[in-house]
Amino acid sequence: xxxxxxxxxxxxxxxxxxxxxxxxxxxxxxxxxxxxxxxxxxxxxxxxxxxxxxxxxxxxxxxxxxxxxxxxxxxxxxxxxxxxxxxxxxxxxxxxxxxxxxxxxxxxxxxxxxxxxxxxxxxxxxxxxxxxxxxxxxxxxxxxxxxxxxxxxxxxxxxxxxxxxxxxxxxxxxxxxxxxxxxxxxxxxxxxxxxxxxxxxxxxxxxxxxxxxxxxxxxxxxxxxxxxxxxxxxxxxxxxxxxxxxxxxxxxxxxxxxxxxxxxxxxxxxxxxxxxxxxxxxxxxxxxxxxxxxxxxxxxxxxxxxxxxxxxxxxxxxxxxxxxxxxxxxxxxxxxx
Amino acid sequence: xxxxxxxxxxxxxxxxxxxxxxxxxxxxxxxxxxxxxxxxxxxxxxxxxxxxxxxxxxxxxxxxxxxxxxxxxxxxxxxxxxxxxxxxxxxxxxxxxxxxxxxxxxxxxxxxxxxxxxxxxxxxxxxxxxxxxxxxxxxxxxxxxxxxxxxxxxxxxxxxxxxxxxxxxxxxxxxxxxxxxxxxxxxxxxxxxxxxxxxxxxxxxxxxxxxxxxxxxxxxxx
Numbered sequence: 001x002x003x004x005x006x007x008x009x010x011x012x013x014x015x016x017x018x019x020x021x022x023x024x025x026x027x028x029x030x031x032x033x034x035x036x037x038x039x040x041x042x043x044x045x046x047x048x049x050x051x052x053x054x055x056x057x058x059x060x061x062x063x064x065x066x067x068x069x070x071x072x073x074x075x076x077x078x079x080x081x082x083x084x085x086x087x088x089x090x091x092x093x094x095x096x097x098x099x100x101x102x103x104x105x106x107x108x109x110x111x112x113x114x115x116x117x118x119x120x121x122x123x124x125x126x127x128x129x130x131x132x133x134x135x136x137x138x139x140x141x142x143x144x145x146x147x148x149x150x151x152x153x154x155x156x157x158x159x160x161x162x163x164x165x166x167x168x169x170x171x172x173x174x175x176x177x178x179x180x181x182x183x184x185x186x187x188x189x190x191x192x193x194x195x196x197x198x199x200x201x202x203x204x205x206x207x208x209x210x211x212x213x214x215x216x217x218x219x220x221x222x223x224x225x226x227x228x229x230x231x232x233x234x235x236x237x238x239x240x241x242x243x244x245x246x247x248x249x250x251x252x253x254x255x256x257x258x259x260x261x262x263x264x265x266x267x268x269x270x271x272x273x274x275x276x277x278x279x280x281x282x283x284x285x286x287x288x289x290x291x292x293x294x295x296x297x298x299x300x301x302x303x304x305x306x307x308x309x310x311x312x313x314x315x316x317x318x319x320x321x322x323x324x325x326x327x328x329x330x331x332x333x334x335x336x337x
Numbered sequence: 338x339x340x341x342x343x344x345x346x347x348x349x350x351x352x353x354x355x356x357x358x359x360x361x362x363x364x365x366x367x368x369x370x371x372x373x374x375x376x377x378x379x380x381x382x383x384x385x386x387x388x389x390x391x392x393x394x395x396x397x398x399x400x401x402x403x404x405x406x407x408x409x410x411x412x413x414x415x416x417x418x419x420x421x422x423x424x425x426x427x428x429x430x431x432x433x434x435x436x437x438x439x440x441x442x443x444x445x446x447x448x449x450x451x452x453x454x455x456x457x458x459x460x461x462x463x464x465x466x467x468x469x470x471x472x473x474x475x476x477x478x479x480x481x482x483x484x485x486x487x488x489x490x491x492x493x494x495x496x497x498x499x500x501x502x503x504x505x506x507x508x509x510x511x512x513x514x515x516x517x518x519x520x521x522x523x524x525x526x527x528x529x530x531x532x533x534x535x536x537x538x539x540x541x542x543x544x545x546x547x548x549x550x551x552x553x554x555x556x557x558x559x
Contacts, residue, residue: 052468074472081470092465096483096557106469109479150465157469 007060035208085154164196366439374447435512450492494550
């Protein structure tokens, strides 16, 4: 388990002090795939680097299995780091070493003997599906293959935690999917806790069971991925959904023509009932459908519908009450915006 | 025809000894300067602020030392280290004695090139190695040196070529070698054919060194 308590990090820059992280509190249970999503400059990269102390935190504590990482000396830190694998956006393979030698690297520095290394590297090449590339050099590999080697290398010394720093940001959509699938497999089969930071919504939606949204050095929302994305509360979370096109984008629509715009979210429990139709029948409100779509988080679907309610004030009041009584989540869209 | 034969005959008699002297001076000073220059360059690079072995004071001292040695004109340096040459090889002038100033001039040169090679490594690679629990010694010997090696080879090639031209200068004050031949026989002795032949040989040596250096470099990059 990773427990982050009151973690802060500030730099002194030319322009003065920069507070990259402000009092972060976060708990990541074993076996999770925990996504930390944020725009560039939000502090997510600093946060993940604090976990294995590639960045030194200014204050706060990070406990990994009860041990405070911030209090370790160099030697203890190095042995802890062997249990925490890390992969990067630009793969960072050793260019002058073959795949085999790259994967063997963490084992070499941990002092394993040759035959153990040989056996382990073969296992890992099998795991990431690159047996035929054993003696290839990084320059002969595609981006996806490089990341697979990097994953094998990160796990070589029996890591229990895998930190992913924008691991799919330099890859095309198909390759991203295959790398995410690999990460998911590693998580379920080897029970490795995965912490990943990203600015890509689809990464989090695809594999993370938990997510934290980070903005300006602070965590603004955290919880189950499905809950966070189906019912976004914070502006940054909504921005992400908007950027991905799964949030109602009403640009170009003359809002003055509407009376009461609602954004309704249908979750599983009410996705199968004709609630809108029932509402119309029982309240006589008129409904104009503006837009709608369905998206999914880790295979769980949820729908969004934007409607306009028309009628006199009492009718609208009744309609809203009806929706509330049926446990539908909705929010009013501000017409003045 | 017989005149041409005479020229070649003369060159074959004159050339071999200074040629071997040049090779001897350049080779030994290259070996020594690389031996001392590589560690110096690495330490200078990694002791810099924010690198893996930050030592600000040491870094400043090394930088000053390298800059001073590099800013001295070679001809002055040569004379200035006479006492040191005497101490090390027992002589102040001569081919062997010239190795001392050549080495001293080349060490900071190698150091700067190696420092550059180390610093141009992507920080990501070093960070990745750190994340695996690599200590400083392992980082230097298993990551930095092997990864920077092709670039260091380029630097060594450049150093050898510089040493060839410096060795010609050393020749002028009693170091022997091809430079000495060109000056004494060619320039002062009005034997233009010797002068031209020496220059051609020097050009050929430089070409050969550069070619070998490039070949090794290319083979190292994959």
